[in-house]
Amino acid sequence: MPAVQExxxxxxxxxVDQYKYGFVTDIESEKAPIGLSEDTVRYxxxxxxxxxxxxxxxxxxxxxxxxxxxxxxxxxxxPKIDYQNAYYYSAPxxxxxxxxLDEVDPQIxxxxxxxxxxxxxxxxxxxxxxPEGERRVxxxxxxxxxxxxxxxxxxxxxxGVIFMPMSEAIQEHPDxxxxxxxxxxxxxxxxxxxxxxxxFSDGSFVYIPPGVRCPMELSTYFRINExxxxxxxxxxxxxxxxxxxxxxxxxxxxxxxxxxxHAAVVELVTHDDAxxxxxxVQNWYxxxxxxxxxIFNFVTKRGDCRGKNSKISWTQVETGSxxxxxxxxxxxxGDNSRGEFYSIAISNGRQQVDSGTKMIHLGKNTTSRxxxxxxxxxxxNNTYRGLVTAHRKATNARNFTNCDSLLIGDQCGxxxxxxxxxxxxxxxxxHEASTSKISEDMLFYCRQRGMSAEEATAxxxxxxxxxVLQQLPMEFAVEAQKLISxxxxxxxx
Amino acid sequence: xxxxxxxxxxxxxxxxxILNGLTLTIEKGQVAAIMGPNGSGKSTLSYVLAGKDNxxxxxxxxxxxxxxxxxxxxxxxxxxxxxxxxxxxxxxxxVATMTFxxxxxxxxxxxxxxxxxxxxxxxxLVRDTSAKLGISQxxxxxxxxxxxxxGEKKRNEILxxxxxxxxxxxxxxxxxxxxxxxxxIVAEGVNALRSPERSMIVITHYQRLLDYIxxxxxxxxxxxxxxxxxxxxxxxxxxxxxxxxxxxxAA
Numbered sequence: 048m049p050a051v052q053e054x055x056x057x058x059x060x061x062x063v064d065q066y067k068y069g070f071v072t073d074i075e076s077e078k079a080p081i082g083l084s085e086d087t088v089r090y091x092x093x094x095x096x097x098x099x100x101x102x103x104x105x106x107x108x109x110x111x112x113x114x115x116x117x118x119x120x121x122x123x124x125x126p127k128i129d130y131q132n133a134y135y136y137s138a139p140x141x142x143x144x145x146x147x148l149d150e151v152d153p154q155i156x157x158x159x160x161x162x163x164x165x166x167x168x169x170x171x172x173x174x175x176x177x178p179e180g181e182r183r184v185x186x187x188x189x190x191x192x193x194x195x196x197x198x199x200x201x202x203x204x205x206x207g208v209i210f211m212p213m214s215e216a217i218q219e220h221p222d223x224x225x226x227x228x229x230x231x232x233x234x235x236x237x238x239x240x241x242x243x244x245x246x247f248s249d250g251s252f253v254y255i256p257p258g259v260r261c262p263m264e265l266s267t268y269f270r271i272n273e274x275x276x277x278x279x280x281x282x283x284x285x286x287x288x289x290x291x292x293x294x295x296x297x298x299x300x301x302x303x304x305x306x307x308x309h310a311a312v313v314e315l316v317t318h319d320d321a322x323x324x325x326x327x328v329q330n331w332y333x334x335x336x337x338x339x340x341x342i343f344n345f346v347t348k349r350g351d352c353r354g355k356n357s358k359i360s361w362t363q364v365e366t367g368s369x370x371x372x373x374x375x376x377x378x379x380x381g382d383n384s385r386g387e388f389y390s391i392a393i394s395n396g397r398q399q400v401d402s403g404t405k406m407i408h409l410g411k412n413t414t415s416r417x418x419x420x421x422x423x424x425x426x427x428n429n430t431y432r433g434l435v436t437a438h439r440k441a442t443n444a445r446n447f448t449n450c451d452s453l454l455i456g457d458q459c460g461x462x463x464x465x466x467x468x469x470x471x472x473x474x475x476x477x478h479e480a481s482t483s484k485i486s487e488d489m490l491f492y493c494r495q496r497g498m499s500a501e502e503a504t505a506x507x508x509x510x511x512x513x514x515v516l517q518q519l520p521m522e523f524a525v526e527a528q529k530l531i532s533x534x535x536x537x538x539x540x
Numbered sequence: 541x542x543x544x545x546x547x548x549x550x551x552x553x554x555x556x557x558i559l560n561g562l563t564l565t566i567e568k569g570q571v572a573a574i575m576g577p578n579g580s581g582k583s584t585l586s587y588v589l590a591g592k593d594n595x596x597x598x599x600x601x602x603x604x605x606x607x608x609x610x611x612x613x614x615x616x617x618x619x620x621x622x623x624x625x626x627x628x629x630x631x632x633x634x635v636a637t638m639t640f641x642x643x644x645x646x647x648x649x650x651x652x653x654x655x656x657x658x659x660x661x662x663x664x665l666v667r668d669t670s671a672k673l674g675i676s677q678x679x680x681x682x683x684x685x686x687x688x689x690x691g692e693k694k695r696n697e698i699l700x701x702x703x704x705x706x707x708x709x710x711x712x713x714x715x716x717x718x719x720x721x722x723x724x725i726v727a728e729g730v731n732a733l734r735s736p737e738r739s740m741i742v743i744t745h746y747q748r749l750l751d752y753i754x755x756x757x758x759x760x761x762x763x764x765x766x767x768x769x770x771x772x773x774x775x776x777x778x779x780x781x782x783x784x785x786x787x788x789x790a791a
Contacts, residue, residue: 487593492630495590496640496700497618497648506643510634510683 078276079136085109088245091136095214095248098221108234108244115238121401122430122462123370125306125343133308134276135246187212187251187267189280199263206262208292209254213281216252223254227285231314231351231378239310239345239372243279247312250280255290255321264520266295269311271331271342277308284314286321288354293324295523298331298367306334306369310345319354319381324362326519327375328527331367333534336425338397341369348375349405352384352413360387361404362518364527366534369398374432376405379413379441386415389518391527393534394427394459403433403464408444408474417448420512423459424535430462437474444474452482453511455504455535505532541606543568543739544708549600551581551588551764558584560764561600566708569736573750573775574743576761577783582743583627585761586712589741590624591617604708618644619651621707625697625714632684637696640684641666641703648704669702673729691722698729709733710741715749727752747779762786 079090088109092102117128187198187210203210209220217224234244251267271278286292298309309331315323325348334341344367350359361375377386388404406415415435423429429452437444452461463480485507493503508531509516516524544566551559558581566572576582588595589602591614602609609617632640646656657665670680673695685693694714701709711730715723730753734740742753750758750772758775760768760783767786768774 486630488630489632491590491592491614492626492632493640493644494614495618495624495626496644496704497615497651498644499613499615499647502615502643502647506635506640507632510632513634 076137078134078138081134082131083133083135083246087135091246091248094136094138095217097214097217100221100225101217104234105245108241109246111235112238112241112245115235115241117238121372121432122428122464123372123399123401125370125399128306128308128343130242135279136248137276138248187265189249189251189267189269189278202262207256207259208261209252210265211252213250213252213283214248216283220252220254223285224252224283227283227314227316228281229314231316231349232312232347237347240312240347243281243310243312243347246277247279247281250282250311251284252282253284253292253294255286255292257288257290257318259287259290261290261292264293264295266297269296269298271307271309277310279309280311282311282313283316284323284325285316286318286323286357288318289320290318291322293520294326295520296325296327296329298327298329306341306343308343308345309368311347313346313348313375315348315350315359317350317352317354317357317359317381317384320356321354322358322360323350324360325350325375326523327361327363327365328523328530329363329365329367329371330530332369333367333396333398334369336396338369341398342367343370344368344373345370346373348373349378350376350386351378352381352386352410354384355381355410356383357381358385358387360389360518362387362389362515363391363402364515364519364523364530365390365392365400365402366530368400371398371400371402373402374404376407376434377415378407378409379415379444380409381413382410383412384410385413387518388415388417388419389515390419391422391512391515391531392419392429392431393422393424393531394429395424395534396427397425398427400428401430401432403431405434406436406446407434408437408441408446411440411442412444413441414445415447417446417450418514419448419450420515421450421452421461422455422508422511422531422535423452423461424455426458428460428462430464432464432466434466434468435476435478436466436468437471437476439470441471442473444469444471444476446474446476448476448478448480450478450480451511452480453508454482454484455508501532504535508532508535542566543570543605545601545603545606546585547601547603549588549602550598551584552596552598553584553594558764559588562761562765564759564766566739566741568739570757571734571740571742571753571755573753573755573758573772574741574761575745575747575758575775575778577786578745580761580783580786581764582745582761583712584764586624586710586741586743589617589622589708589710590614615647616651618704618706619648623701623704623706623709625694625701625709625711627713627716629685629688629693629697631686633686635684636681637684638666638680641680641700644700645703666699666703670699672732673699673702674725675699690717691719691725694718694722694726695729698726698733702729702733705738707737708739708741710743712743713745714742715744715746723749724752747775750775760786 079087088105232240235241255261317323331342352359359377379386386406392400392402394400419431421429431450435446450463461482467476490503542565546564549559549562755772758770759766
């Protein structure tokens with residue numbers, strides 16, 4: 048953990064209630080009329096110039112949604128969401144077609160620069176030479192409802208990789224979209240996923256052809272900028288036979304007094320021998336210390352290990368959002384397939400987190416591994432909710448689960464709700480769980496050696512989450528480590 | 541001016557009075573043994589010196605180089621040179637011993653306004669010091685005290701002391717839980733750190749440790765105050781006569 052010192056410095060620079068990403072970009076935008084109706088759905092579809100089949104599909108989802116009820120089983124408590132008092136589409140006014148980053152509104156580029164997101168193609172275009180061997184990341188930047196820039200498109204194209212905004216994929220690769228969209232998360236899967244199906248506006252589409260190892264990390268940064276606007280992105284990643292891709296996702300939003308809704312759907316598909324590694328650093332605005340404002344994050348993420356020997360790995364660092372409701376899952380359909388879930392969920396202030404995973408073993412010799420580290424501070428509540436099942440034919444299914452919770456202070460809560468179901472007698476499921484309080488003795492020991500209270504806490508917490516941090520791609524691991532300390536700012540006496 | 545002056549110290553822990561007007565002076569470079577029966581306040585004294593929470597000083601004063609330390613946070617005291625070798629060293633899971641050492645050393649140096657150690661210098665320092673204490677590189681990569689044997693934990697304390705180079709080292713029952721071989725290694729490590737610039741307070745229940753770390757002076761603590769002071773031979777007397785004469789329970 049060489050970054051500990053740096054982390055602490057960062058923490059010191061930041062006041063308790065200051066969310067670093069809380070600025071608003073002043074930019075003209077075009078919005079759908081407020082509220083949600085069939086007309087809204089038609090408006091979005093028309094804005095995207097979508098083919099008739101897509102509109103039909105959306106309308107059907109919308110009609111379904113009208114018959115559904117918001118789920119209440121999670122351990123989260125929030126005021127009723129008024130779905131009619133939000134905007135479902137907001138796009139920065141821009142030129143219709145962009146051929147390069149030069150044409151992106153400089154204000155938006157400035158925003159991403161402030162966020163520290165390297166839209167490096169920019170530099171490439173300007174002729175900046177990067178050091179040899181530096182890892183490159185292709186970025187898709189989603190601003191409110193639309194994707195504003197996707198970098199390295201040409202280079203990826205040469206490798207046969209498709210990486211583009213979902214709205215473009217619907218136009219350019221309708222067959223792939225038709226084949227895979229909703230094949231993992233059905234339209235009527237749950238209330239928020241169905242809502243997303245009706246009104247989603249953009250997101251990323253990735254297709255890696257057979258045998259291709261994606262030449263660089265792919266990344267999407269989501270930014271909610273407009274007030275009262277929900278963000279409903281849709282991501283679909285397909286790794287064909289023997290393909291590999293590592294995908295990163297980051298998210299931020301301005302500080303606003305009202306709550307904003309984020310309801311995304313992410314679907315992953317791996318065919319035979321393919322692997323997808325999906326990492327998230329979620330840092331939506333969490334609201335202030337009294338729980339005012341913040342993002343409601345209701346997300347459905349699911350991966351389907353469709354082929355034999357395939358693998359899907361979810362890694363998440365959740366530090367933001369007022370409410371988090373999120374269970375990245377794996378359906379282990381192919382024989383010998385493997386699912387992994389590594390999670391660090393941190394809650395502070397009045398944040399409420401209900402997160403975990405589902406590992407559904409269908410194929411033979413399938414294995415899964417769950418490592419969850421929950422850290423609660425302030426007056427927050429942090430729940431791990433996980434489901435591990437082995438179906439009748441899932442011979443030799445194996446799961447290992449480890450859930451650790453760390454409490455900082457005496458006004459927060461940690462809860463673990465594991466569901467385990469084995470319908471095949473050869474299944475072996477292991478579950479380990481622990482809840483500990485960051486002990487006074489541990490802090491005193493560190494402080495006796497010269498560390499301040501913040502330094503001591505950062506060191507102990509970084510030690511606690513080490514197993515998961517190691518799973519993150521290098522550049523994200525450092526970022527995540529900083530984020531963890533910043534999120535815990537103000538949590539020590 | 542004495543290096544450390546403890547004057548009429550009264551300390552309560554959870555409303556229970558533990559130290560009762562303790563007065564003690566430690567000279568620069570002096571190695572002082574503090575002996576006493578269970579419950580006499582030996583460990584409390586070490587925690588109060590280090591600044592642990594909930595050890596409330598109700599009366600009295602502690603001066604280090606003439607400066608009161610009572611209002612200083614534990615990390616500030618550490619930077620001033622106070623080091624406590626814990627009776628029960630604490631485990632810090634997931635934090636490599638090497639990282640812990642470096643974070644601690646650099647934190648102290650920063651508090652004192654000194655530059656941080658460079659990585660190569662630091663690694664060399666740790667490698668040289670740990671070799672003398674029989675601490676392997678593998679142990680330095682392991683999480684702090686996690687899965688360490690009793691002897692390894694105590695050696696790790698001495699390693700930290702050697703790296704941090706305190707001006708006042710308080711060794712709280714460093715001999716507890718050690719077999720004779722481990723005791724010798726630890727004592728050798730401590731003796732190597734004896735210097736005219738470093739004072740030590742060696743807290744122990746038994747005389748045995750003092751065969752290896754020979755003190756300049758022995759203080760006997762009973763019921764929260766110093767009841768007798770003498771030379772190293774006092775330890776031997778106590779070994780023979782026990783603590784009963786001071787009203788404590790038999791050892």
